Amino acid sequence: MNKRRHQWLMPLPGMELLHIEEANQDEITIGLETSNTPGACPRCTSTRVTGYGRLNIKIRDVNLGARVVFLNIKRRRFRCQQCLSTFNESIRHISEHHRATERFIEHIGNLALQMSFTAISRQYHLDEKTIRNIFNEAQHHRKSKSLVIPPELVLLWTPHLLKHARSIWVNTAELSLYEMQSDIKPPTLQATLDKLIASQHTKRIIVPPDPAIIKTLQKAAVIPLRLDSRTCQRLVNTICLPFLESKEVADYQQQFNKFTEAISIEEFQSLYHTVMQPPKPIKSKMKHVMSSLALFADAQYPLFEKISDECDIQLYTLANAINNQFARRSYEVMHSVMILDQHLHKFKRIQSSPSNQTSDVYPGPENQLDYYKMDYGTQINLLNARLNALNLPVSLL
Numbered sequence: 448m449n450k451r452r453h454q455w456l457m458p459l460p461g462m463e464l465l466h467i468e469e470a471n472q473d474e475i476t477i478g479l480e481t482s483n484t485p486g487a488c489p490r491c492t493s494t495r496v497t498g499y500g501r502l503n504i505k506i507r508d509v510n511l512g513a514r515v516v517f518l519n520i521k522r523r524r525f526r527c528q529q530c531l532s533t534f535n536e537s538i539r540h541i542s543e544h545h546r547a548t549e550r551f552i553e554h555i556g557n558l559a560l561q562m563s564f565t566a567i568s569r570q571y572h573l574d575e576k577t578i579r580n581i582f583n584e585a586q587h588h589r590k591s592k593s594l595v596i597p598p599e600l601v602l603l604w605t606p607h608l609l610k611h612a613r614s615i616w617v618n619t620a621e622l623s624l625y626e627m628q629s630d631i632k633p634p635t636l637q638a639t640l641d642k643l644i645a646s647q648h649t650k651r652i653i654v655p656p657d658p659a660i661i662k663t664l665q666k667a668a669v670i671p672l673r674l675d676s677r678t679c680q681r682l683v684n685t686i687c688l689p690f691l692e693s694k695e696v697a698d699y700q701q702q703f704n705k706f707t708e709a710i711s712i713e714e715f716q717s718l719y720h721t722v723m724q725p726p727k728p729i730k731s732k733m734k735h736v737m738s739s740l741a742l743f744a745d746a747q748y749p750l751f752e753k754i755s756d757e758c759d760i761q762l763y764t765l766a767n768a769i770n771n772q773f774a775r776r777s778y779e780v781m782h783s784v785m786i787l788d789q790h791l792h793k794f795k796r797i798q799s800s801p802s803n804q805t806s807d808v809y810p811g812p813e814n815q816l817d818y819y820k821m822d823y824g825t826q827i828n829l830l831n832a833r834l835n836a837l838n839l840p841v842s843l844l
Contacts, residue, residue: 459540459548462520475514476505480521481536493529500524502535507547509554515572518548544584545577556585560780560787586783593789595625595824597646602653602675602754603660605631606766608778614639619653619754622761623824627782633663644669653752656682656739665742673752674743676707677759679736686732695726712748719745761827768834781830788825 465478485496501521508516523536540549558567559582564575598618605612616626616639626642628635643649644667653675654661664672683703690696699721706722709715723740725733743750769778 459518459538461539465521473514474517475511476517476519477508478519478521481523481538483536485523485525486537488525488527488530488532489534490532491527491530493527495528496525497528498523499526499533505546506541507545507551509548509551510571545581552581553585555581559585560783582779582783586779586786589783589786593786595789595822597643597648598625598823599648599650600653600752601625601643601649601651602758603636603655603664604762605655605657605660606762608766608769611778613778617758617762617827618823619758621823621826622758622828623826624785624830625824627785629778629782631657631660633659636660636663640664640667640670651752653754656736658735658738658742661739661742672743674707674739674750676751676753679707679751680704682736683733686729686736690728693726693728696728699726699729707751708753709748709751712746715748715750716746758827761831764831765827765834768831781834784830784833785825788829789822 459479461481461483462479463482465480467478468476470476485494485498487494488496501523504520504522506518506520508518510516520538522538524533525536526533541547542549542552545552555567555571555573555578559578562570564578564582567573567578568575598620600619602617602619604615604617606615607613611629612631614626614628614631614636615624617623618625626639628639640663643652649670651671651673652664653673654664655675655678661672664670680703683700687696687700691700702718702721706715706718709718723737725737740750769781
């Protein structure tokens with residue numbers, strides 16, 4: 448086939464095009480040959496190397512329309528005259544873990560955010576396990592490059608998404624996601640806690656009434672913990688609901704809600720002992736909450752912190768969208784979307800002053816508002832909007 452008439456315009460650097468063959472209507476093989484000058488020996492760094500034959504390798508490249516593209520590369524081998532070792536020529540832009548170009552791996556990783564693994568498998572003739580591995584590697588690579596400013600106040604949200612409890616760390620001031628993790632096990636929590644401690648920026652962490660989580664975070668004893676008052680109230684209200692005909696239970700529910708919203712240490716302490724002695728009908732069901740409260744000193748005030756109504760609504764909407772509209776893989780997809788969004792810089796307006804003039808502040812007229820370039824993670828309301836815009840049926844994910 449005449450290679451000049453062909454529309455393949457994606458040569459790899461340091462390669463010469465030898466031939467283009469069409470095995471059938473669905474597959475193209477492109478012959479390439481390396482043309483870089485010999486490098487130094489990887490063993491002794493000597494530049495005294497000579498040719499030692501060639502080795503053909505066949506790798507995948509990005510499709511040309513609907514056609515699968517294979518690159519058949521003649522790769523040179525060299526022999527070092529100094530240490531007599533032999534080595535293969537290194538080729539740029541070839542994946543280290545897959546027999547494919549880096550652009551093909553990146554393309555599949557991005558495509559997996561929009562299509563199911565099954566659909567990609569049919570279109571690109573790849574095993575679904577290979578696609579999953581590529582997707583996970585791309586996610587890990589993006590995460591390793593992603594930096595988000597730790598919030599001053601962080602909420603540890605532990606919803607059940609797709610039947611599994613997740614640990615999601617929320618910047619309550621910016622209404623953004625700081626970190627998402629696939630479980631609530633101690634090592635997972637400790638990894639994020641270590642980052643928050645190292646930053647010396649986080650002042651408080653809002654936690655759910657979960658004794659195991661509280662014990663894990665208390666071991667560090669560096670960042671003060673606060674119980675999530677909304678979660679505590681919902682849990683207690685759910686427990687009390689079937690027993691509200693009992694005046695004792697109804698009174699206890701009211702006392703507990705007052706306790707979580709106490710406006711003074713005196714009010715807090717006066718209600719503490721009452722709350723710690725739930726009535727008999729609900730006593731066994733309150734063990735989880737009581738165990739959480741017992742991990743804090745009875746004089747610790749304030750013990751609770753209340754997230755804003757907007758934050759509560761956005762988190763509920765997010766959990767509902769993932770659980771009701773998307774299939775098993777959607778949590779991993781949303782995690783990757785969040786990691787991608789963390790590369791988008793957001794700007795926070797601040798009042799300029801001589802004390803805050805740093806290299807990160809964009810210069811402006813005196814007494815004007817400047818902008819700090821800061822990254823706060825993925826805005827929750829934008830992620831919800833993205834989910835609503837997708838509105839994909841379960842069968843497509």
